[in-house]
Amino acid sequence: MLGTAALQTTSQWTGLIQSESLVVTKQQTIAKTVRCIGVGVHSGESVSMAIKPAAAGVGYVFVRTDLTENNRIRATWDNVTDTLMSTSITNEFGVSVSTIEHVIAALAGLHVHNAIIEVNAPEVPIMDGSSADFVRLIQSVGVKGQNAPVKVIKVLKSIQVSHENGTAFLLPANERRISMEFNFGGRMSETSYLTYYPDSDDFADNLADCRTFGFFEDAKKLKAAGLARGASLLNTVVIADTGIMNDGGLRHDDEMVRHKVLDAVGDLALAGGVVMGHFEGINSGHGLNNQLLRALFADPTAWTVQTMDQALLAH
Helix, strand or coil, X not given: CCCCCCCCCCCCCCCCCCXXXXXXXXXXXXXXXXXXXXXXXXXXXXXXXXXEECCCCCCEEEEECCCCCCCEEECCHXXXXXXXXXXXXXXXXXXXXXXXXXXXXXXXXXXXXXXXXXXXXXXXXXXXXXXXXXXXXXXHHCEEEEEEECEEEEECCCEEEEECCEEEEEECCXXXXXXXXXXXXXXXXXXXXXXXXXXXXXXXXXXCCCCCEEEHHHHHHHHHCCXXXXXXXXXXXXXXXXXXXXXXXXXXXXXXXXXXXXXXXXXXXXXXXXXXXXXXXXCXXXXXXXXXXXXXXXXXXXXXXXXXXXXXXXX
Protein backbone atom coordinates (compact mmCIF):
# COMPACT_ATOMS: atom_id res chain seq x y z
CA MET A 1 0.00 0.00 0.00
CA LEU A 2 1.09 3.53 -0.69
CA GLY A 3 1.43 5.58 2.45
CA THR A 4 -0.24 8.60 0.88
CA ALA A 5 -1.55 7.32 -2.41
CA ALA A 6 -5.03 6.13 -3.16
CA LEU A 7 -6.47 3.90 -5.88
CA GLN A 8 -10.13 4.20 -6.75
CA THR A 9 -12.46 2.80 -9.39
CA THR A 10 -15.17 5.40 -8.95
CA SER A 11 -15.38 9.01 -10.09
CA GLN A 12 -14.74 10.44 -6.62
CA TRP A 13 -11.49 11.19 -4.84
CA THR A 14 -11.15 10.24 -1.20
CA GLY A 15 -9.18 12.16 1.38
CA LEU A 16 -5.44 11.68 1.39
CA ILE A 17 -3.31 11.94 4.50
CA GLN A 18 0.28 12.83 3.78
CA SER A 19 2.92 10.98 5.79
CA GLU A 20 5.91 12.59 7.44
CA SER A 21 7.95 14.72 5.07
CA LEU A 22 11.44 13.53 4.16
CA VAL A 23 12.38 16.51 2.01
CA VAL A 24 15.99 16.52 0.77
CA THR A 25 17.43 20.04 0.85
CA LYS A 26 21.00 19.34 -0.34
CA GLN A 27 21.90 17.85 -3.71
CA GLN A 28 22.94 14.21 -3.87
CA THR A 29 24.76 11.91 -6.27
CA ILE A 30 25.27 8.17 -6.43
CA ALA A 31 28.07 7.07 -4.09
CA LYS A 32 29.85 4.72 -6.53
CA THR A 33 29.63 3.60 -10.13
CA VAL A 34 27.16 0.80 -10.90
CA ARG A 35 26.79 -1.16 -14.13
CA CYS A 36 24.21 -3.31 -15.88
CA ILE A 37 23.62 -5.11 -19.18
CA GLY A 38 20.24 -5.57 -20.82
CA VAL A 39 18.42 -5.64 -24.12
CA GLY A 40 17.49 -2.53 -26.09
CA VAL A 41 13.71 -2.48 -26.55
CA HIS A 42 14.04 -0.93 -30.02
CA SER A 43 17.05 -2.80 -31.41
CA GLY A 44 16.79 -6.08 -29.53
CA GLU A 45 20.58 -5.89 -29.12
CA SER A 46 22.60 -6.11 -25.91
CA VAL A 47 23.29 -2.74 -24.26
CA SER A 48 25.77 -1.94 -21.47
CA MET A 49 25.16 0.97 -19.13
CA ALA A 50 26.99 2.57 -16.21
CA ILE A 51 25.64 5.13 -13.74
CA LYS A 52 28.45 7.25 -12.29
CA PRO A 53 28.73 9.99 -9.65
CA ALA A 54 28.64 13.58 -10.88
CA ALA A 55 29.50 16.95 -9.34
CA ALA A 56 26.85 19.20 -7.84
CA GLY A 57 24.89 21.15 -10.45
CA VAL A 58 25.64 18.74 -13.30
CA GLY A 59 22.17 17.19 -13.36
CA TYR A 60 21.65 14.11 -15.52
CA VAL A 61 24.02 13.69 -18.46
CA PHE A 62 24.10 10.75 -20.86
CA VAL A 63 27.33 9.78 -22.60
CA ARG A 64 27.29 7.60 -25.71
CA THR A 65 30.48 5.56 -25.22
CA ASP A 66 30.10 3.98 -28.67
CA LEU A 67 30.95 7.42 -30.11
CA THR A 68 34.24 9.27 -29.76
CA GLU A 69 33.10 12.89 -30.02
CA ASN A 70 30.08 15.13 -29.42
CA ASN A 71 28.63 12.27 -27.38
CA ARG A 72 27.31 14.05 -24.26
CA ILE A 73 23.57 14.72 -24.02
CA ARG A 74 21.99 16.62 -21.13
CA ALA A 75 18.71 15.09 -19.99
CA THR A 76 16.56 18.24 -19.96
CA TRP A 77 13.08 19.08 -21.22
CA ASP A 78 14.37 21.18 -24.10
CA ASN A 79 16.53 18.33 -25.42
CA VAL A 80 13.55 15.96 -25.72
CA THR A 81 13.06 15.25 -29.44
CA ASP A 82 10.80 12.19 -29.55
CA THR A 83 8.16 10.73 -27.24
CA LEU A 84 6.39 8.32 -29.60
CA MET A 85 7.45 5.01 -28.08
CA SER A 86 9.75 6.30 -25.34
CA THR A 87 11.52 9.51 -24.36
CA SER A 88 14.48 10.41 -26.58
CA ILE A 89 16.90 13.29 -26.10
CA THR A 90 19.26 14.80 -28.67
CA ASN A 91 22.20 17.20 -28.36
CA GLU A 92 23.11 20.06 -30.69
CA PHE A 93 25.20 17.69 -32.83
CA GLY A 94 22.28 15.37 -33.54
CA VAL A 95 23.48 12.62 -31.19
CA SER A 96 20.60 11.01 -29.35
CA VAL A 97 19.72 8.40 -26.76
CA SER A 98 16.28 6.91 -26.23
CA THR A 99 14.27 5.10 -23.56
CA ILE A 100 15.74 7.26 -20.80
CA GLU A 101 12.53 7.46 -18.76
CA HIS A 102 12.93 4.57 -16.32
CA VAL A 103 16.52 5.24 -15.25
CA ILE A 104 15.75 8.96 -14.82
CA ALA A 105 12.68 8.05 -12.74
CA ALA A 106 14.85 5.80 -10.55
CA LEU A 107 17.41 8.56 -9.98
CA ALA A 108 14.77 11.22 -9.29
CA GLY A 109 12.70 8.87 -7.15
CA LEU A 110 15.71 8.15 -4.94
CA HIS A 111 16.58 11.87 -4.73
CA VAL A 112 19.75 11.57 -6.80
CA HIS A 113 20.14 14.96 -8.49
CA ASN A 114 23.42 14.49 -10.36
CA ALA A 115 24.64 11.49 -12.36
CA ILE A 116 26.54 10.56 -15.51
CA ILE A 117 24.85 7.71 -17.42
CA GLU A 118 27.09 5.98 -19.94
CA VAL A 119 25.58 3.74 -22.64
CA ASN A 120 27.27 1.96 -25.53
CA ALA A 121 24.23 2.22 -27.82
CA PRO A 122 21.54 4.71 -28.87
CA GLU A 123 19.20 3.47 -26.12
CA VAL A 124 19.08 2.57 -22.44
CA PRO A 125 18.51 -1.13 -21.68
CA ILE A 126 14.85 -1.82 -20.97
CA MET A 127 15.60 -4.36 -18.18
CA ASP A 128 12.21 -5.64 -16.90
CA GLY A 129 10.27 -2.63 -18.20
CA SER A 130 10.26 -0.83 -14.86
CA SER A 131 12.73 1.11 -12.70
CA ALA A 132 13.30 -1.75 -10.26
CA ASP A 133 16.71 -2.92 -11.50
CA PHE A 134 18.05 0.63 -11.58
CA VAL A 135 16.74 1.28 -8.07
CA ARG A 136 18.42 -1.87 -6.76
CA LEU A 137 21.72 -0.84 -8.35
CA ILE A 138 21.59 2.63 -6.79
CA GLN A 139 20.55 1.27 -3.40
CA SER A 140 23.42 -1.25 -3.49
CA VAL A 141 25.97 1.58 -3.30
CA GLY A 142 23.91 4.35 -1.70
CA VAL A 143 23.88 8.08 -2.31
CA LYS A 144 26.32 10.81 -1.28
CA GLY A 145 25.36 14.25 -0.05
CA GLN A 146 26.79 17.33 -1.76
CA ASN A 147 27.39 20.83 -0.44
CA ALA A 148 24.92 22.58 -2.73
CA PRO A 149 21.23 23.38 -2.27
CA VAL A 150 18.55 21.56 -4.22
CA LYS A 151 17.30 23.78 -7.05
CA VAL A 152 13.52 24.21 -7.03
CA ILE A 153 11.31 25.25 -9.95
CA LYS A 154 8.34 26.69 -8.07
CA VAL A 155 5.06 26.78 -10.01
CA LEU A 156 3.38 30.20 -9.60
CA LYS A 157 0.25 29.80 -11.73
CA SER A 158 -1.74 27.04 -13.39
CA ILE A 159 -0.55 25.61 -16.70
CA GLN A 160 -2.58 23.19 -18.83
CA VAL A 161 -1.98 21.28 -22.07
CA SER A 162 -4.26 18.82 -23.85
CA HIS A 163 -4.15 16.43 -26.79
CA GLU A 164 -6.91 14.05 -27.88
CA ASN A 165 -8.07 12.21 -24.72
CA GLY A 166 -5.21 13.43 -22.53
CA THR A 167 -4.72 16.51 -20.36
CA ALA A 168 -1.92 17.56 -18.03
CA PHE A 169 -1.84 20.36 -15.46
CA LEU A 170 0.73 22.02 -13.24
CA LEU A 171 -0.82 23.84 -10.29
CA PRO A 172 0.77 25.99 -7.57
CA ALA A 173 1.33 24.08 -4.33
CA ASN A 174 3.68 24.23 -1.35
CA GLU A 175 4.52 20.56 -1.78
CA ARG A 176 5.38 18.13 -4.54
CA ARG A 177 2.39 16.05 -5.61
CA ILE A 178 1.73 13.87 -8.65
CA SER A 179 -1.82 12.77 -9.44
CA MET A 180 -2.91 10.60 -12.36
CA GLU A 181 -6.25 9.49 -13.74
CA PHE A 182 -5.96 6.71 -16.29
CA ASN A 183 -8.47 4.72 -18.33
CA PHE A 184 -6.66 3.72 -21.56
CA GLY A 185 -8.56 6.42 -23.40
CA GLY A 186 -11.82 4.51 -23.09
CA ARG A 187 -10.40 1.17 -24.25
CA MET A 188 -10.97 -0.29 -20.79
CA SER A 189 -13.97 0.41 -18.59
CA GLU A 190 -12.14 0.79 -15.29
CA THR A 191 -10.61 4.14 -14.40
CA SER A 192 -7.72 4.26 -11.93
CA TYR A 193 -6.65 7.22 -9.79
CA LEU A 194 -3.41 7.64 -7.92
CA THR A 195 -1.78 10.44 -5.96
CA TYR A 196 1.89 10.22 -5.04
CA TYR A 197 3.99 12.52 -2.84
CA PRO A 198 7.66 12.37 -3.93
CA ASP A 199 8.92 13.83 -0.64
CA SER A 200 7.14 11.39 1.67
CA ASP A 201 6.13 8.29 -0.30
CA ASP A 202 8.80 5.66 -0.94
CA PHE A 203 9.53 5.35 -4.65
CA ALA A 204 11.27 1.99 -4.30
CA ASP A 205 8.34 0.38 -2.49
CA ASN A 206 5.47 2.00 -4.34
CA LEU A 207 6.38 2.66 -7.97
CA ALA A 208 9.74 1.19 -8.96
CA ASP A 209 8.61 -2.30 -9.98
CA CYS A 210 5.65 -1.16 -12.12
CA ARG A 211 6.22 -2.13 -15.75
CA THR A 212 5.44 -0.54 -19.08
CA PHE A 213 2.38 -2.00 -20.78
CA GLY A 214 0.41 -2.21 -23.99
CA PHE A 215 -2.28 -4.04 -25.91
CA PHE A 216 -1.55 -7.29 -27.73
CA GLU A 217 -2.84 -6.03 -31.08
CA ASP A 218 -0.57 -2.97 -30.87
CA ALA A 219 2.43 -5.15 -30.03
CA LYS A 220 1.74 -7.32 -33.08
CA LYS A 221 1.65 -4.27 -35.34
CA LEU A 222 4.96 -2.97 -33.97
CA LYS A 223 6.63 -6.35 -34.42
CA ALA A 224 5.28 -6.63 -37.96
CA ALA A 225 6.76 -3.21 -38.76
CA GLY A 226 10.17 -4.30 -37.47
CA LEU A 227 9.89 -2.11 -34.37
CA ALA A 228 10.19 -2.92 -30.66
CA ARG A 229 12.47 -5.85 -31.46
CA GLY A 230 13.49 -6.22 -27.83
CA ALA A 231 9.98 -6.04 -26.38
CA SER A 232 8.65 -9.22 -24.81
CA LEU A 233 6.60 -10.51 -21.90
CA LEU A 234 9.84 -10.26 -19.89
CA ASN A 235 9.74 -6.45 -20.04
CA THR A 236 6.20 -5.43 -21.00
CA VAL A 237 2.77 -6.07 -19.52
CA VAL A 238 0.68 -7.21 -22.49
CA ILE A 239 -3.10 -6.94 -22.36
CA ALA A 240 -5.19 -9.23 -24.58
CA ASP A 241 -8.96 -9.62 -24.87
CA THR A 242 -8.72 -12.45 -22.38
CA GLY A 243 -6.72 -10.44 -19.83
CA ILE A 244 -3.06 -10.08 -18.82
CA MET A 245 -0.80 -12.40 -20.84
CA ASN A 246 2.22 -12.29 -18.49
CA ASP A 247 2.89 -15.21 -16.17
CA GLY A 248 1.93 -14.16 -12.67
CA GLY A 249 -0.30 -11.35 -13.91
CA LEU A 250 0.14 -7.87 -12.48
CA ARG A 251 2.53 -6.96 -9.67
CA HIS A 252 -0.10 -4.60 -8.27
CA ASP A 253 -3.82 -4.40 -9.01
CA ASP A 254 -3.17 -0.83 -10.15
CA GLU A 255 0.19 -1.45 -11.84
CA MET A 256 -0.70 0.48 -14.99
CA VAL A 257 -1.57 3.77 -13.30
CA ARG A 258 1.42 3.37 -10.99
CA HIS A 259 3.63 3.07 -14.07
CA LYS A 260 2.09 6.23 -15.49
CA VAL A 261 3.03 8.02 -12.26
CA LEU A 262 6.55 6.52 -12.47
CA ASP A 263 6.83 7.98 -15.97
CA ALA A 264 5.68 11.37 -14.71
CA VAL A 265 8.35 11.29 -11.98
CA GLY A 266 10.98 10.85 -14.68
CA ASP A 267 9.46 13.38 -17.07
CA LEU A 268 9.24 16.11 -14.43
CA ALA A 269 12.86 15.43 -13.45
CA LEU A 270 13.88 16.84 -16.85
CA ALA A 271 12.86 20.32 -15.65
CA GLY A 272 16.43 21.08 -14.55
CA GLY A 273 15.37 21.24 -10.93
CA VAL A 274 12.80 19.84 -8.52
CA VAL A 275 9.31 20.94 -9.57
CA MET A 276 7.44 22.35 -6.56
CA GLY A 277 3.78 22.11 -7.47
CA HIS A 278 0.92 19.72 -8.14
CA PHE A 279 1.06 17.75 -11.37
CA GLU A 280 -2.31 16.34 -12.46
CA GLY A 281 -2.56 14.08 -15.47
CA ILE A 282 -5.54 12.57 -17.25
CA ASN A 283 -4.33 9.82 -19.58
CA SER A 284 -1.10 11.82 -19.81
CA GLY A 285 2.08 10.31 -21.21
CA HIS A 286 5.61 11.36 -22.12
CA GLY A 287 4.52 13.65 -24.94
CA LEU A 288 2.01 15.65 -22.93
CA ASN A 289 4.28 15.76 -19.91
CA ASN A 290 7.02 17.31 -22.01
CA GLN A 291 4.59 19.75 -23.62
CA LEU A 292 3.55 20.78 -20.12
CA LEU A 293 7.13 21.66 -19.15
CA ARG A 294 7.57 23.55 -22.42
CA ALA A 295 4.39 25.53 -21.69
CA LEU A 296 5.56 26.26 -18.16
CA PHE A 297 8.97 27.59 -19.21
CA ALA A 298 7.46 29.55 -22.10
CA ASP A 299 5.70 31.75 -19.54
CA PRO A 300 8.25 33.48 -17.25
CA THR A 301 5.44 34.61 -14.94
CA ALA A 302 4.44 30.99 -14.26
CA TRP A 303 7.55 29.91 -12.35
CA THR A 304 10.49 31.04 -10.29
CA VAL A 305 13.75 29.47 -9.12
CA GLN A 306 14.35 28.91 -5.40
CA THR A 307 16.39 26.66 -3.17
CA MET A 308 14.54 23.91 -1.33
CA ASP A 309 15.13 25.72 1.96
CA GLN A 310 13.47 28.84 0.54
CA ALA A 311 10.56 26.82 -0.80
CA LEU A 312 10.00 25.17 2.58
CA LEU A 313 9.77 28.59 4.29
CA ALA A 314 6.63 29.22 2.27
CA HIS A 315 4.79 26.30 3.91
